[in-house]
Amino acid sequence: MKIATFNVNGVNGRLPVLLRWLGESAPDIVCLQELKAPQERFPLTAIRDAGYGAIWHGQKSWNGVAILARGTDPVERRRSLPGDPEDSHSRYIEAMVGDIVVGCLYLPNGNPAPGPKFDYKLRWFDRLTKHAKKLFAAKEPVVLAGDYNVMPTDLDVYKPERWRDDALFRPEVRSAYAKLIRQGWTDALRELHPDEKIYTFWDYFRNAYARDAGLRIDHLLLNAPLAARLKAAQVDRDVRGWEKASDHAPTWIELADKKRAARKRVVKR
DNA sequence: ATGGCTACGATACGTAGA
Numbered sequence: 616m617k618i619a620t621f622n623v624n625g626v627n628g629r630l631p632v633l634l635r636w637l638g639e640s641a642p643d644i645v646c647l648q649e650l651k652a653p654q655e656r657f658p659l660t661a662i663r664d665a666g667y668g669a670i671w672h673g674q675k676s677w678n679g680v681a682i683l684a685r686g687t688d689p690v691e692r693r694r695s696l697p698g699d700p701e702d703s704h705s706r707y708i709e710a711m712v713g714d715i716v717v718g719c720l721y722l723p724n725g726n727p728a729p730g731p732k733f734d735y736k737l738r739w740f741d742r743l744t745k746h747a748k749k750l751f752a753a754k755e756p757v758v759l760a761g762d763y764n765v766m767p768t769d770l771d772v773y774k775p776e777r778w779r780d781d782a783l784f785r786p787e788v789r790s791a792y793a794k795l796i797r798q799g800w801t802d803a804l805r806e807l808h809p810d811e812k813i814y815t816f817w818d819y820f821r822n823a824y825a826r827d828a829g830l831r832i833d834h835l836l837l838n839a840p841l842a843a844r845l846k847a848a849q850v851d852r853d854v855r856g857w858e859k860a861s862d863h864a865p866t867w868i869e870l871a872d873k874k875r876a877a878r879k880r881v882v883k884r
Numbered sequence: 885a886t887g888g889c890t891a892c893g894a895t896a897c898g899t900a901g902a
Contacts, residue, residue, distance in 0.1 A: 624901085625891055649901085651892060676892050677900070724902055764902075783902060818902070819889035830902075862890080862902080 616844075618644045619867035620760040620833050622721070622816075626650040626679070629861055630658055636854055636865055637665050643685050644712050646719035646760040647671075649861075650679025650705075657681065674705040680719045680761070684712045692716070698742040706739070714873075715841070716750060720761035725782030733782050736764070740791040744798075750838065751798045756873075757838040759800070762863065764832055765792045767802065770812065771831035783832060801842035803835040803868045808848070815850050815866045824855050833866045844870040 619642040623629040626647065637645070645667070650657065654673035662669050668688035671681035672695075682689045689710035696707045706721045720743065725736030750757045766784050769775040778784040796802060804813055814829025823829065837845060847869035855864040 628891060649891095724900080726900095726902065778902095781902075816902075820902095821888055823889095832902080859890095 616644075616870040616872070617642045617867055618646075618717075618758055618760065618835065618870065619865050620646040620648070620719070620762070620835060621865040622648040622762040622833060622861060622863035624649050624651070624861040624863065626652050626681070627656060627658060629859065630661060632854065632857055632860060634661060634665055635857070636851065637667065637683075640851060640865065640867070641685070642865075642867060644715070644717055644758075645683040646717065647681040647683065648679070648719070648721035648762045649677075650674075650681060651676060652679055670708060670710055672705040672708045678705045678721060680705060680708045680721050682708055682710045682712070682717055682719050687712065689717065696739070696742045696746055698745065699738070702739075707743075714755060716753065716755050716757040718747075718750065718757070718759040718761075720759065720763070722762065722764045724764050725788070728780070728782035728785055733785075736782060737787060737791065740788070740795075744791065744795045747795055747800070747836075748798055751800065753838075754840075756840040756844075758841055758868075759836040760834070762832060763792065763834050765789065765834075766830050766832055767792050767796075767805070767834075770810075771814075773814070773828040773830070778830075783830065796836070799839065800836040801838075801845065803837055803842075803845055803848045804831070804850070804866065806842070806845065806848070813850060814852070814864075816863045817855055819862055833863055835866065835868050837868075841870065844873070846871050
């Protein structure tokens, strides 16, 4: 079972990249962010033809999130975070895929900081953390995957000094991420690669990808039942080098099959 | 520190991204 997250930066502009990657990587579940398309402009036919069912929450020009599942339709549970009915951004969608709860999120960027956008980011983060607490307590396997717009530690930034005052790296935001993790979530990439430099995003500016001037901001958080099954976690970084690439690369985990529940059995002789 | 690039729109610059 392979679960991926990919900030596509425009699902229609990026459709050839998305379809090629789906074909090569064959993930079972995919969380997409930054669709940048209104609800009616989601390329459902092409995605179905690639073998995936989908649910999505679009928005004109910005934001937008989707969950894809290979060979099945995700069953939607919610399409926004609780806690602010006035929030008009499409940044969260949640579904069941089989017996797994999948939360797909696009946390606000928050620049410039300080300011109203940064305040919105912190409020949104707080709503996510409250919701995550309930999800973590559930018995079902849960993954919270997406673009968190946070580098959790210095190891996750090519040049930490340069990013200290940025909304993606300020102390308030890193501490919000740490608080979320303290509920018990496993940061899958970091769990399997504790000391490795891993990036999921490279700026379009300044030849950042060629210089490997990257950030690790796309994360997959697992609750205990899923963390126990974690086998592999990687970034498809070559996708960032493709023609018309997103500035993010697909990031994914591989899970061991669910253990069969011990079954009472009558042995006949 | 600045500026560099890319996508999206009542298609030409303005807004947003990170």
